[in-house]
Amino acid sequence: xxxxxxxxxxxxxxxxxxxxxxxxxxxxxxxxxxxxxxxxxxxxxxxxxxxxxxxxxxxxxxxxxxxxxxxxxxxxxxxxxxxxxxxxxxxxxxxxxxxxxxxxxxxxxxxxxxxxxxxxxxxxxxxxxxxxxxxxxxxxxxxxxxxxxxxxxxxxxxxxxxxxxxxxxxxxxxxxxxxxxxxxxxxxxxxxxxxxxxxxxxxxxxxxxxxxxxxxxxxxxxxxxxxxxxxxxxxxxxxxxxxxxxxxxxxxxxxxxxxxxxxxxxxxxxxxxxxxxxxxxxxxxxxxxxxxxxxxxxxxxxxxxxxxxxxxxxxxxxxxxxxxxxx
Amino acid sequence: xxxxxxxxxxxxxxxxxxxxxxxxxxxxxxxxxxxxxxxxxxxxxxxxxxxxxxxxxxxxxxxxxxxxxxxxxxxxxxxxxxxxxxxxxxxxxxxxxxxxxxxxxxxxxxxxxxxxxxxxxxxxxxxxxxxxxxxxxxxxxxxxxxxxxxxxxxxxxxxxxxxxxxxxxxxxxxxxxxxxxxxxxxxxxxxxxxxxxxxxxxxxxxxxxxxxxxxxxxxxxxxxxxxxxxxxxxxxxxxxxxxxxxxxxxxxxxxxxxxxxxxxxxxxxxxxxxxxxxxxxxxxxxxxxxxxxxxxxxxxxxxxxxxxxxxxxxxxxxxxxxxxxxx
Numbered sequence: 001x002x003x004x005x006x007x008x009x010x011x012x013x014x015x016x017x018x019x020x021x022x023x024x025x026x027x028x029x030x031x032x033x034x035x036x037x038x039x040x041x042x043x044x045x046x047x048x049x050x051x052x053x054x055x056x057x058x059x060x061x062x063x064x065x066x067x068x069x070x071x072x073x074x075x076x077x078x079x080x081x082x083x084x085x086x087x088x089x090x091x092x093x094x095x096x097x098x099x100x101x102x103x104x105x106x107x108x109x110x111x112x113x114x115x116x117x118x119x120x121x122x123x124x125x126x127x128x129x130x131x132x133x134x135x136x137x138x139x140x141x142x143x144x145x146x147x148x149x150x151x152x153x154x155x156x157x158x159x160x161x162x163x164x165x166x167x168x169x170x171x172x173x174x175x176x177x178x179x180x181x182x183x184x185x186x187x188x189x190x191x192x193x194x195x196x197x198x199x200x201x202x203x204x205x206x207x208x209x210x211x212x213x214x215x216x217x218x219x220x221x222x223x224x225x226x227x228x229x230x231x232x233x234x235x236x237x238x239x240x241x242x243x244x245x246x247x248x249x250x251x252x253x254x255x256x257x258x259x260x261x262x263x264x265x266x267x268x269x270x271x272x273x274x275x276x277x278x279x280x281x282x283x284x285x286x287x288x289x290x291x292x293x294x295x296x297x298x299x300x301x302x303x304x305x306x307x308x309x310x311x312x313x314x315x316x317x318x319x320x321x322x323x324x325x326x327x
Numbered sequence: 328x329x330x331x332x333x334x335x336x337x338x339x340x341x342x343x344x345x346x347x348x349x350x351x352x353x354x355x356x357x358x359x360x361x362x363x364x365x366x367x368x369x370x371x372x373x374x375x376x377x378x379x380x381x382x383x384x385x386x387x388x389x390x391x392x393x394x395x396x397x398x399x400x401x402x403x404x405x406x407x408x409x410x411x412x413x414x415x416x417x418x419x420x421x422x423x424x425x426x427x428x429x430x431x432x433x434x435x436x437x438x439x440x441x442x443x444x445x446x447x448x449x450x451x452x453x454x455x456x457x458x459x460x461x462x463x464x465x466x467x468x469x470x471x472x473x474x475x476x477x478x479x480x481x482x483x484x485x486x487x488x489x490x491x492x493x494x495x496x497x498x499x500x501x502x503x504x505x506x507x508x509x510x511x512x513x514x515x516x517x518x519x520x521x522x523x524x525x526x527x528x529x530x531x532x533x534x535x536x537x538x539x540x541x542x543x544x545x546x547x548x549x550x551x552x553x554x555x556x557x558x559x560x561x562x563x564x565x566x567x568x569x570x571x572x573x574x575x576x577x578x579x580x581x582x583x584x585x586x587x588x589x590x591x592x593x594x595x596x597x598x599x600x601x602x603x604x605x606x607x608x609x610x611x612x613x614x615x616x617x618x619x620x621x622x623x624x625x626x627x628x629x630x631x632x633x634x635x636x637x638x639x640x641x642x643x644x645x646x647x648x649x650x651x652x653x654x
Contacts (some may be wrong), residue, residue: 011534017565018498018505022538022574063612171345178345209339209614210573211349238344239563239644240614241609242570246537247349272642280566287536287567317566317601321533 003275011174011322012297017287023244025249028291031278032164032200032231032257035060035069035306039107039275041080045310049083053090055306056102059260060094061274062299063292064278066101067094068124072111087119095119103164109152116159124164124200125149128193129184131202133168134177146190153195165196166233170216171208181212185219192225199230200214200257203244206237206274210247217251223257231255236315237274245276249290258279261303261314279303297322328600338649339624343440352576357393357619358605359491359527359558359584360386362633364395364432366590366602368407370560372637376410380417382633384427386587387421389626391605391618393428394421395451399438415445422446430491434465436479443486450483451491452476456511459502460495460531473517480522490606492523497543498535508539512546519552525559527584530571533564533601537574544578558582563589563642564601569611572603576617581609588630588641604643606630624649 036056040047047055052070059067069091074308084104094100103122106112115123125147128134134142149165156163169176170184182200191199201216213232221227232248232255234241245256268293282294300322309316314320363383366384367374374382388392396418402409411431421427429438429451434437442450455461461469476492481488496503497511511528518526528543538561548554559575559582561568572583589604609621627649634641641647 014504014536016499016504017536018534018539020508020536020538020542022541025538172343177341177343181347207343207345207614209344209347209611211347211352211615212345214349215347236566236644237648238610239566239569240606242566243573243611246570246573271628274648283565284536284567284570286380287534288538317563321564321601 001124015101017283019287019289021289025288025290026254028254029249029285030255031064031281031292031294033037033064033067033260033278034233034275035059035260035263035278036258037071037081039259039261041071042264043310044274046080047309048088049086051309052083055302055326056091058302058305059299060097060100062302063294064299065099065293066103066104068103069106071105072114073105075317081174085114085118088120095121101162103162105166106152108148109155112152112156116243120161122162122164123194124166125152125191125196126166126168127187128168129179129187130169130173130176132155132173136175137168142187146187149191150194157195162197163195164198164200164231165191165194166190166200166202168202168204170188170201170206171203174205181215181219184216185223188220188224188230188241189225192229197229198255199225200255201230202233203235203241206235206240207245208234209240210243213244213247214251217248219314227252228254231257233257234276235274236276236280240272242280243275245281245284247284248286260299261319262305262316263306274315277314277318279304279316279318279322283318333489344610345615346614348616352617353579353581355581356576356612357582358391358608358619358621359582360391360394360587360605361560361584361602362386362587362605363589364398364408366588368398368405369591369602369621370407370637373407374636376413376417378636379410379414381627383418383421385629385632386609386626387424387427389629390621391626392426392620393430395430395432398432399441399517400432400434406521408504412441412445415447422448429488430489431494433479435475436482439479439483447488449491451493451517452479452523453493453495454514455495456506456514457496457500457503459500463493463502469514473514476518477521484522489524490522492518492521492526492560493529494518494526495529495531497528498530498539499532501532507547508542511543512550515547515557516550516552519556524556525582526552527560527582528557530561530562530568532546533562533567535561535571536567537570541573541578544575544580546579551558553580555581558584561603562601563603563607568601568603569607572608572611573586576615587626588633588646589643590630603640604630604641604645606643606645606649608646
């Protein structure tokens with residue numbers, strides 16, 4: 001079997017999924033594509049810079065408009081993305097297109113300066129709801145890490161950049177277990193108050209369920225954070241990501257994070273992060289009659305191609321079904 | 328790694344998923360477990376009768392109360408379940424427990440008589456929404472197959488049996504593409520009018536999305552079929568099963584079909600049916616604070632054990648996450 005789009009167009013061209021809108025949902029959802037950054041960062045294999053550049057180009061051709069492309073963290077921490085400075089010039093043609101957003105992750109002020117030098121127009125910072133993960137990932141308390149972001153966010157905003165605030169462990173934590181709604185809401189609200197233009201609520205270990213999602217969103221909007229400034233970032237570790245997404249859409253969320261082909265979530269790895277696959281998300285959104293701008297066939301072919309680069313099948317159910325790949 | 332429950336209890340015993348109810352959902356859901364019949368019927372390997380009997384016993388020990396155990400179809404059609412008459416006596420201890428329901432599939436009057444001889448108290452018949460599938464699977468038109476069921480259902484009801492009516496291809500069909508809501512509703516209503524005590528709406532090729540599910544349920548209830556007589560049967564071929572389940576719960580559905588470990592849905596097979604895994608369903612239901620009576624640890628250990636019998640990993644994301652199985 002090949003992974004050409006022409007090889008698996010039958011279901012899509014036959015009019016499936018059938019679009020049947022559900023009352024109360026947004027008419028358009030912006031997908032924040034994290035495969036090139038969050039996905040590749042969590043893959044065992046390191047991908048060549050040229051392949052990454054091609055990947056981002058193919059994602060843009062498939063109609064994705066927000067593509068997080070890399071991270072300016074220290075190479076010792078994330079060797080998979082050590083080539084950020086080499087990658088950015090290869091994306092110059094995309095960066096010149098005003099309709100495309102190509103955010104990069106920056107861990108601190110130094111990362112921000114490197115990003116600014118390379119002409120980046122949108123950044124993301126990465127915080128934690130829980131002390132355990134803040135210590136493990138950032139070697140700081142939650143309060144210290146938020147304080148560290150304050151000047152970074154302020155400087156970025158002064159430079160006219162959009163700033164996304166990722167918040168991890170919003171629902172559960174591998175050390176602490178369940179995360180109280182009030183605690184996650186407090187940290188998320190703080191990111192918003194710091195000046196983040198968007199706060200992405202992360203279920204890093206994939207344990208959330210729909211009622212928990214609704215409770216956190218309601219707590220945040222009741223506390224003054226507008227729903228239009230919130231995004232959701234679900235992991236499919238326990239298969240819950242799309243049900244959680246549906247609940248978030250019903251509460252008015254219009255930005256959803258996903259990873260092409262489920263990159264970063266190898267189904268067999270013990271450490272699977274289990275990113276929601278963009279294709280599975282797009283299938284649901286298009287079935288609900290919600291516009292995404294994405295060409296599902298092209299996206300699926302791109303993910304099948306990237307799976308070949310990584311030498312393992314995509315964990316996305318939709319990619320597998322559309323490309324009919326045997327083991 | 329072993330598959331003992333003691334080996335993977337950390338997440339569950341740490342209080343995850345955290346139970347956060349969502350307004351408007353039922354407090355209890357009855358899971359109709361189809362792994363032993365629908366699951367094994369669609370697996371390449373044929374499982375020994377003794378293993379099947381042990382499987383059903385373990386499912387009951389895990390707290391499942393409705394376990395579809397086999398099918399009385401002709402062995403030529405479904406060789407995997409040719410041992411129905413040998414299996415039933417091995418389940419006599421379970422059949423004696425009044426709280427347990429052990430339905431069997433019967434294709435026709437002859438199958439019903441065999442089931443009655445063996446003391447079966449609940450049967451299921453299997454119809455189609457679409458002409459293409461009715462012809463392929465039953466070699467009849469939709470109307471002819473429904474007419475064939477009429478005396479079977481009547482005789483079963485006369486004998487005091489519960490009768491479930493499966494309806495396949497309710498949302499999409501591999502030959503016909505999208506299935507109009509009115510067409511699926513007409514066939515489902517006919518099954519109800521024939522005397523089926525429960526009609527299970529099947530998304531046989533897994534293409535449904537939540538708005539489509541709601542539209543079909545609304546059409547049926549508006550047409551006089553009470554929601555309490557409807558069950559949903561989703562496949563995870565495109566990863567949509569749990570989001571669809573959530574939408575059905577929001578409409579008041581209280582019976583959900585699922586297959587332990589996702590049996591019948593090998594993730595790599597071209598012909599994957601992609602049954603919703605019972606464990607993924609239970610994770611969501613328990614997270615929503617909905618009672619199922621199921622011990623998720625025991626169920627997951629059972630599915631890991633059955634995966635060993637079949638010589639391949641479970642496609643259930645929850646089973647994989649809870650049992651941390653490397654390839």
